[in-house]
Amino acid sequence: MNFDLVVVGSGPGGYVAAIRASQLGMKVGVIEKAELGGVCLNWGCIPTKSLLKSASVFEYLTHAADYGIEVSGSVKPDFAAMVKRSRDVADGMSKGIQFLFKKNKIDIVSGFGKLLRKGVVEVTRADGSKAEVTAKHIVLATGARSRELPNLPQDGKRIIGYRQAMTLDKQPQTMVVVGSGAIGSEFAYFYNAIGTKVTLVEYLDNIVPLEDDEVSKQLARSFKKVGIDVHTSTEVTAVDASGDKLKVTLKSKSGEQQIEADVVLSAVGITPNLEGIGLEAVGVAVDKGRVKVDEFYRTSVDGVYAIGDIVAGQALAHVASAEGIICVEKIAGLKPEPLNYGNIPGCTYTTPEVASVGMTEKVAKEKGYDIKVGKFPFTASGKASAAGQKDGFVKLIFDAKYGELLGAHLIGANVTEMIAELVTARKLETTGHELIKAVHPHPTMSEAIMEAAAAAYGEVIHI
Structure with a gap:
């Protein structure tokens, strides 16, 4: 089991890094002790969204009369069926990673990976047997777990x-x-x-x-x-x-x-999975409970890299994926751009949804910016009214001097889909006036972005 690159952990950081490395011509192995896809696909992002969708459908049914629909008989949640659907969705996604690994000729090594010495990872299989995997480059992507408070020890039941x-x-x-x-x-x-x-x-x-x-x-x-x-x-x-x-x-x-x-x-919160992976054995530096890395995720030990929840930065699946791609592209000799951690979207999939990127109004002021703030409520949105989802607003914060979009803060229906426009706008250094003049389709929730930008500059039409 000798590879050009081996990844320890198959979550959204690990599996993405592995696939990108394979695309770049490397022989790749992935060490995973549990399900492919890590917490995100199996116990986090994906199955929770399945549960949330079930809740959303149930809410629609219980409020069907608001939309002119009569539902005969009682409507009640089947909790066990919701959980089963969630697990089925997660299993399907994990199988999808298996397909992608096979397609990209990536070897799966089942077991717990531990750094043994330079270029060597020891794998302990479920039956207790051990094997050694060698690689010129080792990427640690071991993720994190639920953090426990001393006064709130988890028993796993109640x-x-x-x-x-x-x-x-x-x-x-x-x-x-x-x-x-x-x-x-x-x-x-x-x-x-x-x-x-x-x-x-x-x-x-x-x-x-x-x-x-x-x-x-x-x-x-x-x-x-x-x-x-x-x-x-x-x-x-x-x-x-x-x-x-x-x-x-x-x-x-x-x-x-x-x-x-x-x-x-x-x-x-979460606790990084650093225990027992051999950091001390090879001398990988750790600071404040996170592995120390440079802008291309190189650790203090040559040939060892770390990405995702075990390094500093937002503990988000899309961050781990981006880090994994940057890491292996640098290993392959490309010239990737370091990740801008100030332009990472955050999403919360409640009802209403929450999505944001960049500085809050408070932070922008603390940093000394002279700001323009535009806010557009969904109560003034035709699409939101038609959908019966008028809670929330779009709030945009601009630098008054240059028109730079400093931050975007959205709460409402489907805003987790809308935030990508604003991440792209910030990436391209789009100004407020450019957002105003970018024609948005009507009727859509996304019109609120254009209107919020217009509000910041005293040009808003619909409020």
């Missing part, structure tokens, strides 16, 4: 992480979600939509705390409107699991309170 949240045996009647980032907010929306009483707890002042303040406040309003109990500036200090119901203690500025729940979902 106090759970995201993995168990998508495969519970039965739908809980009540749930406390701790952490309101993308993972926590998406699960809060899903379970609430199918009838679970959800309490969402966030330690910081706003939910989805990395988003622009106005977006965070709008999502909180939308959540409260559908019955999610939102607590911000609140900490979970203890969970008593001794009884039939979990007793969850919440602490905020106004004092302590205790609520009961069937399940507590801990969604407070």
Whole structure:
């Protein structure tokens, strides 16, 4: 088992790096201890979107009368069927990676990979046997797992992480979600939509705390409107699991309170998978729990590279994929452009959806920019009104001096699809006036981008 390049881990960073390396003429092997596709395809991005789609369809059916449709008989969620569909979708995607590996002549080495010495990875198979894989170049793409808080140890049954949240045996009647980032907010929306009483707890002042303040406040309003109990500036200090119901203690500025729940979902971030992969054995440098790399993902050890959730940067699937491509293109002797981490889109697939790129208004001001801000509400959008999805808005932030688009913040239906236009605009250094003069189709949700740009420059028509 000798390769030009071997990748440890087959998530969206690893498998993309492997395929690109194969396209560039390298003999490639991938070491994977579990399912191909990693957490994203099997336990993250893809199966959660399947669950969210089921919730969305259920909501449509329960509100069919709003669209002039009569549904006879009762409509109720089948939780087990939703979970099964989600798992089937994930299995199909994993099989798709198998096909791509076969098409690109990539060898799969099943087992746990560990750096042994320069150019050598030891693989421990499921039966305990070991083998050595050699390669001139080794890319570490081992991903991450759910982070555990000391006062919230996960038992996998009643106090759970995201993995168990998508495969519970039965739908809980009540749930406390701790952490309101993308993972926590998406699960809060899903379970609430199918009838679970959800309490969402966030330690910081706003939910989805990395988003622009106005977006965070709008999502909180939308959540409260559908019955999610939102607590911000609140900490979970203890969970008593001794009884039939979990007793969850919440602490905020106004004092302590205790609520009961069937399940507590801990969604407070991730922990990189660095343990046991041999970093110390070969001398790979680590800083603040992440592998240290340069702009082309070279570690402190020649021939060893690292990408994805184990390096600094946003822990997102599309970031890992981009890093993997840049890494192997540099290895192949091409001249890739380093990744601009300031132009990475973030998406949260709640209802309404949230999508953003670049600076928030607060950050732009802190950096000393003189800014122009344009905002267009979906209440003024014909397409949003026709669709019955008027929650949300598009907010664009421009540098007043040069017209540069500093940041874009969207909340509403389908905004996770719309954000790509603004990522491209920033990549091409498009100005506000160019966005205004780029004719957008009518009626579409995307018109709100043109209108928000126009609003920033006092030219908006429809508000």
